[in-house]
Amino acid sequence: MLVTSLCTGTILLAAAGLTAGRPCTTHHGAKAELAKRGGVVKDARVVDDGDLVTAAGIVSGLDLALHLVRRELSADLAVAIENVLEYQARGTVWVR
Structure with a gap:
C-alpha cells in the first residue's frame, strides 16, 4: 500500500507513527515538529x-503528483502532463 502526504499532512502520519x-x-x-x-x-x-512518499509545501503537491506518474507509469506521460499544465517539476526528488 502506498501512503502519500502533502504539506503538514505529514504531521498526521507522524502522529500515527508512520514516519x-x-x-x-x-x-x-x-x-521541527x-x-x-x-x-x-x-x-x-x-x-x-x-x-511512503511525502511532499513539502502546498505547491509541492504538483511535484509529488508528477513524481508518482513518472514512477508508476512513465516519464513520457509525466512530461506530457507537465506540458498540459505548463508547469515543470522543480528540484530533485529524494529517493531512498
Whole structure:
C-alpha cells in the first residue's frame, strides 16, 4: 500500500507513527515538529521512501503528483502532463 502526504499532512502520519525513523518532509514551518515526532526530515520538495512518499509545501503537491506518474507509469506521460499544465517539476526528488 502506498501512503502519500502533502504539506503538514505529514504531521498526521507522524502522529500515527508512520514516519518514525523514516525519511520524510513537510512544510518548512513544521519540520521541527516532524523531527520531534521521529521523522528523519529531508530538505527536499518530495521524499520517496518506497511505500511512503511525502511532499513539502502546498505547491509541492504538483511535484509529488508528477513524481508518482513518472514512477508508476512513465516519464513520457509525466512530461506530457507537465506540458498540459505548463508547469515543470522543480528540484530533485529524494529517493531512498
